[in-house]
Amino acid sequence: MSVNGDKIRQRYDRLAPWFDCLEGFLEGLVFRRLRKKLWAMAEGQHILEVGVGTGKNFSFYPAQARMTAIDFSPKMLEQAQKKRERKQLEVHLDLIDVQSLCYADNSFDTVVASFVFCSVPQPRKGLKEIYRVLKPGGQLLLLEHVLSSNKFMAAVMNVLNPLIVRLVGANINRQTVKNVQACPFRSIFIDPVSSDMIKLIRAVK
Structure with missing residues (x-):
C-alpha cells in the first residue's frame, strides 16, 4: 500500500509517547534478543x-x-533525545x-536499521x-x-496491510x-536462524 511520507510521519508522531509501551511485550519476548545479535555485528569507527x-x-x-542516529519523525526523535540524556550517551x-x-x-x-523499512515509502530509494x-x-x-x-499467511497479511498502515504507518x-x-x-547474507517473517540481513558494499 502506498502512503506518502507526511502521513506516515504524522502517525509515528502521534504514537511516539506510547510507542515503547505498545511494543513492550514483543520487545521483551523476541525483539531485544534479536537487536542484541544485530548490533553484535556492527563494526568500524563511524556507525549510522x-x-x-x-x-x-x-x-x-x-x-x-x-555514533550518528536519524529519524524522520520529530516526536520520535524527542523521545530518543530524552533517553539519550537519561543514559548520558554520546550520539549525534x-x-x-x-x-x-x-x-x-x-x-x-x-x-x-531495525524494523524501519516497513514504513519507508520508497524502500529501494x-x-x-x-x-x-x-x-x-x-x-x-x-x-x-x-x-x-507461506501462501495462506501471505494472503492474510496482504488483506490486513491497509488497516495496519492506516493505524500505525507500517507495512507488514x-x-x-x-x-x-x-x-x-556485492554480497548479501541472511542469518540462517532468521524466522519466516523476521529476517536478519547483512549486506556488504
Whole structure:
C-alpha cells in the first residue's frame, strides 16, 4: 500500500509517547534478543543508525564507535533525545529521512536499521541512499519483518496491510530481502536462524 511520507510521519508522531509501551511485550519476548545479535555485528569507527525511533537500540551501541542516529519523525526523535540524556550517551541525533540522506558518499563503516523499512515509502530509494553513504567494504545490518513465504499467511497479511498502515504507518507485507538484492551490494547474507517473517540481513558494499 502506498502512503506518502507526511502521513506516515504524522502517525509515528502521534504514537511516539506510547510507542515503547505498545511494543513492550514483543520487545521483551523476541525483539531485544534479536537487536542484541544485530548490533553484535556492527563494526568500524563511524556507525549510522537509521530510524532510531525512541532509542530502543541505545543499550547495544558499541562503546568505542562514533555514533550518528536519524529519524524522520520529530516526536520520535524527542523521545530518543530524552533517553539519550537519561543514559548520558554520546550520539549525534538528526531529523533526516533515509530517502534523502545529507551525508557525503563513503561516510560510514556500518549502517544499522531495525524494523524501519516497513514504513519507508520508497524502500529501494532509501536502501540506495544507504549504499551511497557506506564506505567501500562497509556493511548494512537490517532486522526487518517481511511478507511470509507461506501462501495462506501471505494472503492474510496482504488483506490486513491497509488497516495496519492506516493505524500505525507500517507495512507488514514488505519483501525487504528482494529490495536489498535490487541494490548493488556485492554480497548479501541472511542469518540462517532468521524466522519466516523476521529476517536478519547483512549486506556488504
